[in-house]
Amino acid sequence: MIEVIAPGPYATVQDLGRPGYGHLGVPRSGAADAPSLRLANRLVGNPEGAAAIELTFGGARLRLRTGAWTAVTGAPCPLELLLPGRTVQQGMDAPFWIPSGGELWVAAPGSGLRTYVAVRGGLDVPPTLGSRSTDSLCGLGPPPLRAGTLLPVGPTGALPPITVDAAPPPAGPPAVLRVLRGPRDDWFVPGAPATLCSGPYRVSQDSNRVGVRLLGAPLKRARTGEPPSEGMVAGAVQVPPDGQPIVFLADHPPTGGYPVVAVLTSACLPVAAQLRPGDPVRFRM
Missing domain, CATH: 2.40.100.10 (Cyclophilin-like)
Known part of the structure; x- marks a missing residue:
């Protein structure tokens, strides 16, 4: 279970969206930066389409009530793991363990806008039309995260072992x-x-x-x-x-x-x- 202590300016649950409902007026939605979501999930051994947290301009603080492997990708942010009596600096684009009761602080990115936090097992919020994504246009899916939101984490028993130590740093944005x-x-x-x-x-x-x-x-x-x-x-x-x-x-x-x-x-x-x-x-x- 993940407890949202502070969501930052705007945070939502996102997976790869709900395609196939355009004829009903329903957008696909899903992660705005899908490659970053896919990477975060691969780093912790999840299926690429598992639900994760999409942060807009960082500023989030998350408490893990049960320990979990975590990865953060997308817009590069300073990361701190807050543990009893000490603070540990963490890196982007690599899996790391957060013990039960540990808190992850995601600061504002120095460049880019959207950052993704994936935990092993994925976020197990109820799906709507086959997706756990928050749709900001239609209001489908879970509401935007706020302080006190609790996010259940899915089971991990059937997941493959984590085999990726770190991903190469993302390339800089193209000039055009x-x-x-x-x-x-x-x-x-x-x-x-x-x-x-x-x-x-x-x-x-x-x-x-x-x-x-x-x-x-x-x-x-x-x-x-x-x-x-x-x-x-x-x-x-x-x-x-x-x-x-x-x-x-x-x-x-x-x-x-x-x-x-x-x-x-x-x-x-x-x-x-x-x-x-x-x-x-x-x-x-």
Whole structure:
């Protein structure tokens, strides 16, 4: 059992989401940075899709009522293990043991935004539509974590032994986000894709798990009005009437009515999920 002493600015339970319900208006949701979640689970011997804690900008303090192997991945944070009479510094991207009653303090990351805390056995909260993920758009799944939240841990008897000592440090973010032309790029003036890729944008304070809102050169339209609502995918670069692009993330709506000028490549989705307010962003077609 894990007790949340402090959740930080925003913390949720996430696995790999609930695909297959878009026709019902239910987003896939799941970890915004899926590779980091998968890595955290592999480090403690869990299936890659086991539920873990997703922290936004760190700041969390967790108490383990029963001892457990733990791993922390994603945005790099200073880690401290608080034990009776002493404090132990811990490293990212490697499994470590937290004894019963021990507390893990996750400070704010120096770069990036989202950090993942996995424990061996996974978080055994009740699933909704086959997933334990918190959906910030629809309100499905467990509510965001708060002080006093108790998270049960699943059984470990059938899990394989832990065989990974440490993962290689994650590569730095690329200088640009790679995109493909979107399905509605004809709604924009011919130079709009070049404008998207010509100069830096900056991440807005209004970004969240639904999407990364960007501030920069507006993308001008060639048509008036809005297209009919149509299906949306993670990584879609949707452009509302003000011309400021929005990059959809894990909790994006299944449909949308603003034109999509471009779509991120799948490799750049976890990079976009780690962008924090104020970060510069560049695109390459």
